[in-house]
Amino acid sequence: MNYLYFPGCTLYTKAKNFDQTARNCSLLLGFELIELPNWTCCGATFPLATDNLMALLPPARILARAKEQGEILTTLCAICFNVIKRTNHLLQRDGEKREKINEFMEMNYLGDLKVLHYLEILKQEIGFSTIKDKVKKPLNELQAAPYYGCMLLRPFEEMGFDDKERPTLFEEFLESLGAKPVDFPYKIECCGSFQSVGSPEVATECAYRILTSAMKQGAEVVVSTCPLCTFNLDQKQSDILKAHLDFKTIPVLYFTQLLGVAMGLDPRTLGFEQNAVDPIPLLKRKGLV
Amino acid sequence: MKEMWEGGLRLGEGDFSFLEEVRRRSGEHLDLCYQCMKCTAGCPTAPYMDIKPHQLIRMIQMGRRGEVLGSGAIWFCVYCQTCGTRCPNEIHIGVLMDALREMAVGEGVEVKERRIHLLHEAFIQSVRRGGRVHEVTMLMDYVLRSRDLMKDSLGSGVKLFLKGKFPLFPSFVKEREEIRRIFERCTKKQ
Numbered sequence: 001m002n003y004l005y006f007p008g009c010t011l012y013t014k015a016k017n018f019d020q021t022a023r024n025c026s027l028l029l030g031f032e033l034i035e036l037p038n039w040t041c042c043g044a045t046f047p048l049a050t051d052n053l054m055a056l057l058p059p060a061r062i063l064a065r066a067k068e069q070g071e072i073l074t075t076l077c078a079i080c081f082n083v084i085k086r087t088n089h090l091l092q093r094d095g096e097k098r099e100k101i102n103e104f105m106e107m108n109y110l111g112d113l114k115v116l117h118y119l120e121i122l123k124q125e126i127g128f129s130t131i132k133d134k135v136k137k138p139l140n141e142l143q144a145a146p147y148y149g150c151m152l153l154r155p156f157e158e159m160g161f162d163d164k165e166r167p168t169l170f171e172e173f174l175e176s177l178g179a180k181p182v183d184f185p186y187k188i189e190c191c192g193s194f195q196s197v198g199s200p201e202v203a204t205e206c207a208y209r210i211l212t213s214a215m216k217q218g219a220e221v222v223v224s225t226c227p228l229c230t231f232n233l234d235q236k237q238s239d240i241l242k243a244h245l246d247f248k249t250i251p252v253l254y255f256t257q258l259l260g261v262a263m264g265l266d267p268r269t270l271g272f273e274q275n276a277v278d279p280i281p282l283l284k285r286k287g288l289v
Numbered sequence: 290m291k292e293m294w295e296g297g298l299r300l301g302e303g304d305f306s307f308l309e310e311v312r313r314r315s316g317e318h319l320d321l322c323y324q325c326m327k328c329t330a331g332c333p334t335a336p337y338m339d340i341k342p343h344q345l346i347r348m349i350q351m352g353r354r355g356e357v358l359g360s361g362a363i364w365f366c367v368y369c370q371t372c373g374t375r376c377p378n379e380i381h382i383g384v385l386m387d388a389l390r391e392m393a394v395g396e397g398v399e400v401k402e403r404r405i406h407l408l409h410e411a412f413i414q415s416v417r418r419g420g421r422v423h424e425v426t427m428l429m430d431y432v433l434r435s436r437d438l439m440k441d442s443l444g445s446g447v448k449l450f451l452k453g454k455f456p457l458f459p460s461f462v463k464e465r466e467e468i469r470r471i472f473e474r475c476t477k478k479q
Contacts, residue, residue, distance in 0.1 A: 009423070010424075013424055014424065041422050044422070047387065058416070061471075104474070105471075150369040150370055153374075154370035154371070154374050155374065156374065164374050189371075190334075192367065193368075195365070197431065198407075198408050199402075199405065205336075
């Protein structure tokens with residue numbers, strides 16, 4: 001079974017390692033990600049004011065195009081996932097807006113596509129037990145902190161990803177790879193999002209709280225599902241060091257990079273050179289590379 | 290905060306159509322708020338807001354249009370939706386913030402957090418150019434608009450570039466003509 005795949009802008013630029021590792025792991029797990037041709041930006045925020053239909057156009061266009069080619073659309077970036085899934089939800093339920101958008105875009109999409117995050121594909125379509133059987137190099141009880149962030153979970157009525165305050169899907173995934181998931185209170189806290197550009201100190205503080213919380217619970221690595229969270233948590237550690245003298249750095253990896261390690265992919269193909277905090281010493285210590 | 294409340298909020302002074310207008314634009318029932326402050330307690334950016342989320346709702350109830358639309362708070366919300374998930378009255382403040390930003394821009398209120406607003410603008414222009422966001426040109430655009438040399442951010446941009454994370458040339462979609470048409474029709478209608 002193959003899945004239609006919407007990469008999103010950052011997966012072509014600063015999260016190339018996320019994109020590439022996901023594609024490679026898929027092949028080892030027996031499916032292929034088929035990139036949606038001519039995709040555009042998803043808009044990056046789901047419009048909230050009731051009268052703002054304009055911002056629904058890019059995700060609606062993506063959904064309509066995907067429906068022409070398949071039944072399931074998957075994404076990796078948590079923000080794209082949030083925007084596309086919520087737009088789909090709205091188009092399913094709000095006949096009036098659906099009609100307006102369809103008319104404006106000269107298309108006829110009914111909201112009948114299934115939008116799944118890559119982690120959901122792994123859980124629902126492949127199965128964590130199958131992944132466990134296919135793992136070549138179990139992660140040797142690596143203490144990994146699953147960082148969910150906001151976009152996968154909220155608003156939970158529409159995302160339906162997992163429990164709104166105590167999600168466990170990511171932990172189950174890490175366990176299937178042989179890692180030891182670390183529970184920490186900041187796993188669903190916001191990373192500061194786009195404030196890292198306009199007001200960097202906001203995002204730096206958010207990242208500091210999240211990372212130190214994970215480390216206090218014994219984490220050796222933080223695992224992320226979102227390019228923007230990863231930018232704030234990984235790239236900003238040099239700024240955190242300047243603001244907090246007690247801070248110690250910790251590697252932040254995309255979940256697909258860890259999946260790649262466990263599936264026995266050549267470490268040189270896992271894009272570790274693009275991580276700001278070098279994870280290689282840790283992985284070497286654990287006998288994983 | 291203290292100064293703002295020193296004069297007190299007296300009934301009869303505010304603009305009472307404001308509450309109704311915000312309710313209509315956002316679809317949120319703000320009259321249900323009983324000030325439990327769960328929203329502010331869980332908000333990651335509240336420490337940086339001039340008016341905290343629960344106070345903002347109270348001020349809308351009191352009809353303080355100018356202070357609310359002119360606040361920096363509405364620009365600090367990153368819509369992480371923690372408040373809405375935890376609100377016992379199911380008020381989604383993220384939704385409210387979006388509606389307030391629209392109203393502020395629509396009414397030509399001077400934006401207090403100018404840089405944040407400019408980033409939003411630079412983002413949408415980048416999509417307009419090529420259908421996809423291209424960080425290098427988007428951030429250049431942002432720097433030019435804000436005349437903010439981005440202090441620390443410029444440093445991390447250079448680092449990302451050195452790590453091969455920032456391709457210099459944008460990747461454009463083939464159907465740029467279609468994108469241009471969509472933007473054109475949208476601006477015409479609004």
